[in-house]
Amino acid sequence: VSGDPNNGGGGAREIRSYEVSFNKRHKEKALKEYLPFIVATAKAIKDQERSLSIYMNERYDEWSPIGLQHPSTFDTLAMDHKQKQSIVDDLNRFIKRKDYYRRIGKAWKRGYLLYGPPGTGKSSLIAAIANHLRFDIYDLELTGVDSNSDLRRLLVGMTNRSILVVEDIDCTIELKQREEEDEEQSKSSSTEKKKAEDKVTLSGLLNFVDGLWSTSGEERILIFTTNYKERLDPALLRPGRMDMHIHMGYCTTEAFRILANNYHSIDYHVTYPEIEALIEEVTVTPAEVAEVLMRNDNTDVALHDLVELLKLKKKDAIEIEGKQAEEKKDANEIKTQSMQVDEKKIVDEIKTESVQVEKKDDKKVVVKNDFTENGSG
CATH class of the missing domain: 1.20.58 (Methane Monooxygenase Hydroxylase; Chain G, domain 1)
Incomplete structure (x- = not known):
């Protein structure tokens, strides 16, 4: 539908579409370059105007959304410029590689591990990523999930072009212990196996990271955060699971100037x-x-x-x-005093042993002399 906003009578009519005409000799260029450009530009404008949401799993396997209005951007982040640029470049490259991921047979997703002391800007970086990509955030609270099946339903319920966040992964839940219990239960009776299925395990989470369930959606970002990287289960740090490990450190002079x-x-x-x-x-x-x-x-x-x-x-x-x-x-x-005491003790023991040896030697001499005298008599 098209119309002229300056037409008379009943006022301006809303223009909902435009008609484009071009010379036949420009047909190839218009269809292969110009129209795709218009569609891409319109999509970008729509994404920029779309309000973002952050989802929380408050009720079992359901997501509850609220508006996300966090103002953090990469311009306001108190981080080293090279580090910020590296992250931005990685994100921009990721969203343009749909065909590449399909060609290499991998799920179209990207994983980031943010680690560092509390107060170093991990949450602000997550918000900046969401604002940069115009992706919704799904803030997964693992302590509110009772089983792997509930976890699976939550993760499958996420939309494409979204960010899954698991904060403080090292202390949110005892995943490593639960995985070990699950493995033990797999060797037990069917009743005990059923109990194991009612727990959230590390393997259940990782199956969504790089297992079969990782292909249940497209264009997704996975972000895990921790204050203590050394406490993480090695399974989370294996190559291919978290694509980038980003250290969030203490304030630098550059970060101070930004603040x-x-x-x-x-x-x-x-x-x-x-x-x-x-x-x-x-x-x-x-x-x-x-x-x-x-x-x-x-x-x-x-x-x-x-x-x-x-x-x-x-x-x-x-x-x-x-x-x-x-x-x-x-x-x-x-330590020095202890060594001196030990040394004195050793010296005393050597002296004692030396005296005992001398006594034994003297006795042998006396015995020999007595034997010699008696023999000669």
Whole structure:
């Protein structure tokens, strides 16, 4: 349906479609290049205008959506520029490779493991990814899932072009232990096997990551987060399961400048050299820096407070380092004293053994002399 918005009479009619005409000699170009471009552009505009949602599994095997209005973007993320660009490039490459994944026989999905101390921006990065791709988020709370079958129903119920998030995977659920119990039950009776099926296991989750159920949807992002990567079951870290391992570290000077610009719209301040020197010496998370910067709208006051926080952290670090040095010194002294005692004990034992040997030798000589004298008589 088409119409002229400037027509008279009953007012403007809404234009719902356009008619495109072109010369026959441009037919190939129009059909193979121009029209696909129009369709792709329209889809991109529609995706940008679509409101995002975050889904939670509050009731057994059902998802409950709410609007996602998190403002985080890659421009506002307090991360190293090269690291951010690497993630953006990987995401952009992923969404353009549908035919590639189909050709190599793999599910069209991408997995990311975010690890690092609390407060380093893992949740903000997830929101930035969702906003960049215009993907909905499915925040999976594993403790609210009773069995592998319930887990499967939840995961199959996800839409395409979405992000599955499992936060704090190392402590959300004792997956490793449950998998071991499941393996033990598989060797037992059918009744015990049924009980094993009523548990969420690591194998049940991984089957969706790279097993048969991984092909139940397309264009999906899987994100696991942890504060302690070393606690993860090795099965989660095997090649092919998490495509990128992204370390979220403590605040750097570059991250600080981004935060200062975010919260106070400044590119430089006289306190920058002191703040950046302190950041190089202490461990402070982006969340801690952001909290101080948000505390006061006055830039001078906010940055002064940040200097004081960093100085306090440096003082605490020096005290802890001094205490550790003292403890190490005491431990070394105890070890040295113990070694000296052991050495003295060994020397005393050697002396005792030497005296005993000398006594035995003297006795042998006396016996020999007595024998000689008696024999001669």
